[in-house]
Amino acid sequence: MARFDYDAGQSLFFNEERFTFPLSGSVTSGGRIPTGSRSFTNLYVDLAEQERAGSKPHAVLLDSDGQIVLDVPARATGAYGHLATHAGEPIESLRWRRKGGMSGSPYMECWVRYADHDDEEMEGRSFRYGQLFLDTETTGLDPAHDEILQLAIVDSEGRVVWDRKYKPTRHTVWPEAQTVHHISPESVRKCPAIQSDLEEIQSILDSAEHVYAFNAPFDFAFLGNLGLHCDRERTHDTMREYARKAHGREYIKLTEAAKEVGYSYKPHDAKADCIATMQVQRSVDGKPVMTSDDFAKRDMKPCDIKTMRRKWIVYWVLLAVTVVFVALVFASLWMLIPAVLLAFFTWSQAHSNELQAQINEAAGLPAGREQKCLLPSKSRHAR
Incomplete structure (x- = not known):
């Protein structure tokens, strides 16, 4: 029986953006390649300038202490495109999990939910x-x-x-x-x-x-x-x-x-x-x-x-x-x-x-x- 993609529709239902990135060193987490399944809350997106001249800034996700949770260079086009457009915005939640690709190369599947300005009004309702x-x-x-x-x-x-x-x-x-x-x-x-x-x-x-x-x-x-x-x-x-x-x-x-x-x-x-x-x-x-x-x-x-x-x-x-x-x-x-x-x-x-x-x-x-x-x-x- 054919397998259908329910994750994409679910992500829309949960107001989340979904993207993938390869485990090839192009994306790092706290200086390491992310492995397993992880989840985070209360992050924000920033563009970090690079020391090398001509390099595009990285899109980084920082926690409340300013520690890097996810560091995405421009060459990781899929993840970078999603995150860079939200620079300066808070992120309500981030989840990722490791998956195996068709070619055998592992990759990470990521879900990001950007904070809704209406969320504060919804609290305590x-x-x-x-x-x-x-x-x-x-x-x-x-x-x-x-x-x-x-x-x-x-x-x-x-x-x-x-x-x-x-x-x-x-x-x-x-x-x-x-x-x-x-x-x-x-x-x-x-x-x-x-x-x-x-x-x-x-x-x-x-x-x-x-x-x-x-x-x-x-x-x-x-x-x-x-x-x-x-x-x-x-x-x-x-x-x-x-x-x-x-x-x-x-x-x-x-x-x-x-x-x-x-x-x-x-x-x-x-x-x-x-x-x-x-x-x-x-x-x-x-x-x-x-x-x-x-x-x-x-x-x-x-x-x-x-x-x-x-x-x-x-x-x-x-x-x-x-x-x-x-x-x-x-x-x-x-x-x-x-x-x-x-x-x-x-x-x-x-x-x-x-x-x-x-x-x-x-x-x-x-x-x-x-x-x-x-x-x-x-x-x-x-x-």
Whole structure:
């Protein structure tokens, strides 16, 4: 199966610039060639003049003590071009890791996030949501080429914050993906393009203290290529968090993880997958998985409970008056027994039907359908 570049889209989503440089002595770190994976924060870019006449200044990254973290000469054109244009600017974070090239020559992959002037305003802000969970259904697996057909976002209790389908702007058919999520070209023919909703979606992302996705690089890459963004520190990959905690590995299918935590549902719908991700993350966080009763109680406000109580009090008062009236008319106390039994049966049926309707509505099931199991994940390899 083809391997797609999710890092590039993720970098855009995290507001980071990504570039590479060779391990050939053209780039140094503190006088040494950088090796392994490193990360830094609170740096700034400077242009350091060289003693040799005619030499271009180096682009250097300095820490708060003025120590060189990265020294990039002009001959390292890729890295130099990225950094030199930001001379004098602060850098919020820098990460690099060593990778092997196609020719066998090692190189470093680097991510730089330049400080946003709005960051200070964002500090100390209050978030509307503590946790948000998002999921996408797409025309394919390549974030640089394919497009989003459905985006859903739910909160930490499974309430739907966003759930919309979109008509792609470049694709007219997507047969392989359609066999997985069953979103056909005809079903989205009258839907808007996702570009029309980007401002609202960004506002939702900004309102969350933590943003989760299952196999997050996939979803974040698609969102990043649309120009959406979120701080890396506020994002989480539920798949990796659960797989590491439960199995000591990096990957697991959402259907398998959901089943393991005691949750079943129908996969490959963005909203349903969001709720499944929320349930798996609850397990990671040491919280119990929500049941159908939890979903029903979640949407029942105190005023609704009071209204229901008043309604049943009135019902019982009227029923008692009716029973007494019937008994007096027929002058027989024996009539009370069948009347009371009939009244109790009628009440229990009505109460049961109303409660089931509330549960179905909270869990997203059609009216009149029993919920025998909770919302039943999806393989990211078959979207």
